[in-house]
Amino acid sequence: MADPPPGLSGLSTAELTTWFEARGEPAYRARQVVTALWSGGTSTHAGDLTTLPRPLAAALDEAFRWTTVADEAVIASDGGQTEKTLHRLSDGAAIESVLMRYPATSGRRARHTLCISSQAGCAVGCPFCATGELGFERDLTTAEILDQVRSAIGRLHPGERLTNIVFMGMGEPLLNLDRVLESVAALNDSDRLGLGARHITVSTSGVVPGIRRLTALGPQFTLAISIHAGRDALRDVLVPLNRRWPVAEVAAAARDHARKTGRRVSYEVTMIGGVNDTDADADALANLLRGDLAHVNLIPMNPVAHTPWNASPMPVIERFASRIRAAGIPVTIRRNRGVEIGAACGQLAAERAGAPAAPAVAWRRQRLEAASARALRGERSDEPVPVGVEA
Numbered sequence: 133m134a135d136p137p138p139g140l141s142g143l144s145t146a147e148l149t150t151w152f153e154a155r156g157e158p159a160y161r162a163r164q165v166v167t168a169l170w171s172g173g174t175s176t177h178a179g180d181l182t183t184l185p186r187p188l189a190a191a192l193d194e195a196f197r198w199t200t201v202a203d204e205a206v207i208a209s210d211g212g213q214t215e216k217t218l219h220r221l222s223d224g225a226a227i228e229s230v231l232m233r234y235p236a237t238s239g240r241r242a243r244h245t246l247c248i249s250s251q252a253g254c255a256v257g258c259p260f261c262a263t264g265e266l267g268f269e270r271d272l273t274t275a276e277i278l279d280q281v282r283s284a285i286g287r288l289h290p291g292e293r294l295t296n297i298v299f300m301g302m303g304e305p306l307l308n309l310d311r312v313l314e315s316v317a318a319l320n321d322s323d324r325l326g327l328g329a330r331h332i333t334v335s336t337s338g339v340v341p342g343i344r345r346l347t348a349l350g351p352q353f354t355l356a357i358s359i360h361a362g363r364d365a366l367r368d369v370l371v372p373l374n375r376r377w378p379v380a381e382v383a384a385a386a387r388d389h390a391r392k393t394g395r396r397v398s399y400e401v402t403m404i405g406g407v408n409d410t411d412a413d414a415d416a417l418a419n420l421l422r423g424d425l426a427h428v429n430l431i432p433m434n435p436v437a438h439t440p441w442n443a444s445p446m447p448v449i450e451r452f453a454s455r456i457r458a459a460g461i462p463v464t465i466r467r468n469r470g471v472e473i474g475a476a477c478g479q480l481a482a483e484r485a486g487a488p489a490a491p492a493v494a495w496r497r498q499r500l501e502a503a504s505a506r507a508l509r510g511e512r513s514d515e516p517v518p519v520g521v522e523a
């Protein structure tokens with residue numbers, strides 16, 4: 133089957149201008165289209181735009197797709213405050229985005245945060261993550277990344293606007309960095325979303341060459357590191373690319389990033405009961421980050437079907453937080469949004485992909501229990517680096 137035409141939102145205004153000019157059309161046509169694309173309107177193709185001459189709209193619809201994502205399901209939770217969307221792509225791959233509404237409080241304006249995907253599936257294979265369980269399918273195109281944002285804009289209520297975008301959905305953004313950078317530039321662009329770099333966060337499991345590349349570029353967005361453990365033995369199991377880039381190298385690259393850009397780096401810890409929530413783990417993390425321009429976020433693990441694990445109890449998380457805080461590192465305990473719709477990374481797509489057979493699940497749980505027990509004894513993993521994580 134022939135490849136479908138490229139998505140319109142992947143084109144910069146300059147590229148679109150060139151396309152119109154090649155047809156003898158004025159440059160303002162490009163801006164008309166870009167404005168329509170990002171207005172949150174109900175258009176489904178260029179033919180819906182009353183501002184464009186018919187033949188021109190038809191040519192545009194032939195050359196490009198108005199959107200590259202079909203919204204297959206929208207599932208609300210938290211009384212409508214959290215909304216998860218399953219987007220189907222042209223080749224059948226499924227990705228997810230999650231819209232989180234935070235109402236205004238006395239000291240703070242309302243926020244609307246959208247969590248988006250950068251890849252279909254993920255090669256890193258963190259065992260507590262539903263996306264990791266799916267394996268890697270493919271990188272998303274720039275248009276596919278941006279069309280998740282346009283889809284959310286179309287679902288906002290009157291008076292609402294997106295205030296934050298986080299690349300914390302499916303996939304490892306630093307293994308699709310060119311497209312992620314293009315998308316961030318588009319989100320920054322005042323003709324499109326016009327969102328400031330400070331309102332965009334990109335999360336990585338620790339792709340060191342990608343972090344170094346970002347440092348050389350200067351601050352583009354807030355960098356978040358999914359650290360999960362300060363000890364290599366445990367991190368080898370929780371974030372398998374640790375076997376390629378060990379935790380000290382990740383922290384060194386992030387430290388450098390914070391120093392050179394002057395921007396605080398966020399560190400995420402998914403808190404897994406009895407696995408990475410001990411005092412020794414808190415102290416290992418505190419020692420790793422002491423003196424850095426860092427902020428630690430503790431997030432209770434969302435249960436995922438194929439693991440034997442659950443969230444750490446709240447008192448354990450609070451104790452962990454106080455040990456990090458005692459080392460002078462700011463720390464926040466995050467509320468887990470959308471637990472009942474499985475709003476962690478990739479859970480909905482994993483459900484749609486169908487549950488694996490019971491013996492496969494049992495075998496996987498057994499292996500994980502053995503691997504984490506070995507890690508807790510301090511033994512490094514001898515499993516290979518996952519295929520496809522070389523940057």
Ligand code: SAH
Binds near residue numbers: 261432
């Ligand atoms: N691949 C990137 C970005 C996507 S994952 C990364 O790992 O950073 C975004 C965040 O969701 C990560 O911090 C990840 O650890 C977290 N996450 C994945 N599965 C989770 C689960 N079951 N419960 C809580 N957080 C989870």
Ligand code: SF4
Binds near residue numbers: 254261265301304477
């Ligand atoms: Fe990939 Fe991030 Fe999930 Fe790990 S947590 S498998 S890096 S998406």
